[in-house]
Amino acid sequence: MLDIRQRSGYLFLAVILGHVLLISAQVNSRSGVPVLEAVTFGIFSEVQRGVSSGVNSVRHFWGGYVGLRQTQIENEELKRQLAEAQVALQAQRALADRARGLEKLLELKDRISLQTTAAEIIGAAATPDFRTVTIDKGTRDGLRQDMAIISPAGVVGRVVVPSARSAKVQLLIDRNAAAGALIERSRAQGVVVGAGDERLRLEYVSEAADIVTGDIVVTSGIDGIYPKGFVIGRVDSVEKSGPAYKRITVKPAVDFSSIEEVLVVTTPTPAHEAAQGVSE
Amino acid sequence: MRAAGVILAVAVALAIQTTLARFLVRGTVAVDLVLVAVVYVALRSGPVTGMLAGTFAGLIQDALTTGVIGIGGLAKTIVGFLAGIIGTQFIVAQPLPRFVVFFGATVLHAVIFMGLYVLTNQRDFGTPYAAVLGQSVGNAVVGVVAFQVVEFLPGAMERRRARSGSRLRR
Numbered sequence: 482m483l484d485i486r487q488r489s490g491y492l493f494l495a496v497i498l499g500h501v502l503l504i505s506a507q508v509n510s511r512s513g514v515p516v517l518e519a520v521t522f523g524i525f526s527e528v529q530r531g532v533s534s535g536v537n538s539v540r541h542f543w544g545g546y547v548g549l550r551q552t553q554i555e556n557e558e559l560k561r562q563l564a565e566a567q568v569a570l571q572a573q574r575a576l577a578d579r580a581r582g583l584e585k586l587l588e589l590k591d592r593i594s595l596q597t598t599a600a601e602i603i604g605a606a607a608t609p610d611f612r613t614v615t616i617d618k619g620t621r622d623g624l625r626q627d628m629a630i631i632s633p634a635g636v637v638g639r640v641v642v643p644s645a646r647s648a649k650v651q652l653l654i655d656r657n658a659a660a661g662a663l664i665e666r667s668r669a670q671g672v673v674v675g676a677g678d679e680r681l682r683l684e685y686v687s688e689a690a691d692i693v694t695g696d697i698v699v700t701s702g703i704d705g706i707y708p709k710g711f712v713i714g715r716v717d718s719v720e721k722s723g724p725a726y727k728r729i730t731v732k733p734a735v736d737f738s739s740i741e742e743v744l745v746v747t748t749p750t751p752a753h754e755a756a757q758g759v760s761e
Numbered sequence: 762m763r764a765a766g767v768i769l770a771v772a773v774a775l776a777i778q779t780t781l782a783r784f785l786v787r788g789t790v791a792v793d794l795v796l797v798a799v800v801y802v803a804l805r806s807g808p809v810t811g812m813l814a815g816t817f818a819g820l821i822q823d824a825l826t827t828g829v830i831g832i833g834g835l836a837k838t839i840v841g842f843l844a845g846i847i848g849t850q851f852i853v854a855q856p857l858p859r860f861v862v863f864f865g866a867t868v869l870h871a872v873i874f875m876g877l878y879v880l881t882n883q884r885d886f887g888t889p890y891a892a893v894l895g896q897s898v899g900n901a902v903v904g905v906v907a908f909q910v911v912e913f914l915p916g917a918m919e920r921r922r923a924r925s926g927s928r929l930r931r
Contacts, residue, residue, distance in 0.1 A: 489809045493842050496816055500838060503831035508881045525775075525825055532780045604779040607825035608833060609793055609896060610874065610886075615779070641827050651827050656884055677887065 523644035526615050529604035530647060533617075567633030568597075568744070574699075575710030595708055597631070597744040598622055603647065612655035612675065612737070614638075618745060619646045627706050629746040635712035635734030636660065636700060637743050648745075652737055653713070654679060661703035662713055667691040670701055673713050673731060679738070681714060683729040690726070692719055698731050708746060767802050767810060771818040774798035779825065791892070792899040793867070795822055799837050800844045800866045800900075801907055804853055808845030815841025829883055836873040840866045856905045863904035867897040 572595070600622075604615035618624055620643050630637040630650050638658060642649040651658050658675040662683060669690030671683045683698065696716040702709030714733040721727055774794040795818045803811025819834030826833070844866050853859055871893040878884040 489812070489842075492809060493812055493838075496812060496838050497835065500816075500831045500835035504829055504835065504877070504881070507829050507831065508883065522824055525821065528776070529779055532776050536780060607775060607779050607795070607822040609791060611826040611828060613825075613827055649825075649827065655827070656886065657827065677889075677892075 522642050522649055523647070526604065526644055526647035526649075529615050530617060533603035564633040564742075571631075571633070571635075571711055574712070575708075595746060596748045598624070598747050599742060600630075600648075600745055601742050602740060610677075612652040612658070612677065613641070614650050614652065614740075616648050616650055616743060616745070617646070619644050619648050621645050622745075623747050624648050624745055629707045629711075630743050631711055631746060632735050632740060632743050634736070635714065636707055637735055637737075637740065639706050640745070650743070653735075654681060654733060654737055659704070660707050660713065661701040662698050663701040664690070664692055664716070665697040665699050667696070670703075671729075673698060676730075679733070680717065681731040681733055683716070683731050686726050686729060688724045688726070692716060692726070692729060694719055708748070767806070767814045768817070770798045770802055771795065771814060771821070775818070775821060775825075791895050792903055793870075793896060794903065795819075796837065796840070796867060796870055797863065797900050797904045797907065799841045800863055800904060803841045803844035804848035804859070804862065804908075806845070807849050808842045811841035811845030811848075812838050813841075815839070828878070829881065832874060832877045832881075835877065836870045839873060840870045843869070856909065859905050859908055860901045863901035864897045867900045868893060871896070 598618055600616040600618040602614045603617045606613045616630075624640055624643045626640055626643055628640045630639060636653055638650045638652040638655070640648045641651045652675070653660060653673070654675045654677070656675050656677040660673050661670070662673040663670045667690065669686060669692055671686040671690070673681050673683055676682055683692075686692065694716050698713045698716060700707040700709055700711045700713060712734045714731040714735075717730045717732040719726065719729050774797065778794045799811065799815045799818050802814040806814075815837035816834055819837030820830065822837075823830040823833040844862060847853065847862055851858070853862055871889070875884075875886045875889060879886065
């Protein structure tokens with residue numbers, strides 16, 4: 482019988498060829514979520530859920546019973562209240578933004594009826610080169626691809642792979658992530674893109690735009706994913722080369738390194754509704 | 762190393778990478794524990810096992826990210842195979858050679874991984890030199906420590922047995 486260990490070179494070439502074919506198939510005809518990716522993710526997310534549940538049980542036991550028993554409960558209640566207040570603040574900010582008279586009444590109605598579902602982060606990315614997390618809510622909870630993920634502090638990312646009981650979320654700081662944005666003060670528009678680290682870049686900004694360090698950057702809503710008026714971050718630095726903007730960096734409002742709970746915006750965006758209308 | 766051991770090593774590395782690392786270093790993980798596990802397996806078990814471990818681990822990692830399935834698998838397959846060859850052709854039994862192998866493996870992995878993403882126009886990594894250097898050092902330190910810990914454990918147990926035996930003789 483042929484021992485594969487004596488034919489390691491051939492086996493190596495065969496495996497490499499297999500990978501190349503696999504990559505080629507995806508790069509040439511990538512549409513939506515690949516079945517292999519969705520199935521593998523769905524299975525492994527259950528493992529992540531189990532491990533996360535075990536770790537959380539130990540943490541909660543230690544924090545809630547062995548450590549500060551009553552203080553822990555009070556602290557969590559206060560955190561919840563603070564989160565609610567910050568979400569309300571974001572809604573108020575959106576309302577004030579609208580009150581400037583630049584919005585139409587119909588768009589306003591969409592924003593007021595924003596519905597969210599709370600979700601817990603149960604896993605981080607499997608490789609440091611991607612900025613994704615896994616949350617414990619999926620299609621059973623009404624989640625769909627491209628739904629916006631927010632937190633009380635601001636925009637977190639979007640759902641990229643929903644499975645039945647969990648979903649993969651691409652964080653806004655991922656290199657392939659982007660969101661329509663505008664400067665709250667001057668209403669200058671642009672696109673915020675992830676830089677792969679803890680910073681964002683604001684691109685496609687007009688030369689005539691008025692942007693200074695410290696300006697608050699909010700979602701513009703033109704991408705059809707993120708609802709308008711939610712905080713993305715604050716302008717960290719502005720580099721100009723002549724009249725043109727060379728580089729604008731934005732410090733995210735969300736601390737992605739310590740985030741544990743998020744809100745999924747389940748209200749259909751105009752883009753979702755348009756897509757559904759076409760499919761119907 | 763048995764297949765079950767390889768799968769277990771990769772699964773544990775994945776579990777730590779995706780779950781516990783989030784709590785230990787506040788989410789900003791600069792170490793690829795799965796790559797460390799693949800190189801470790803390759804050095805211990807040779808090129809074929811290293812290659813298969815790389816394929817298995819890389820494909821799972823790919824499936825768990827938003828990237829192209831196969832790019833990470835291809836990178837880890839090549840790294841696992843070459844690390845296995847180095848492990849069989851050279852004496853890699855001291856911390857310094859091991860550090861060099863882990864460091865080089867991480868750099869090679871980054872070149873293949875990022876290069877393929879850039880070639881297929883799927884992702885732009887900007888100027889990742891600092892990040893790759895940081896990850897290479899991190900992986901090398903974790904890999905060397907892992908080897909030392911695994912090699913220390915059987916010795917520690919034998920020493921404990923010897924101590925208890927000498928007490929009994931007294």
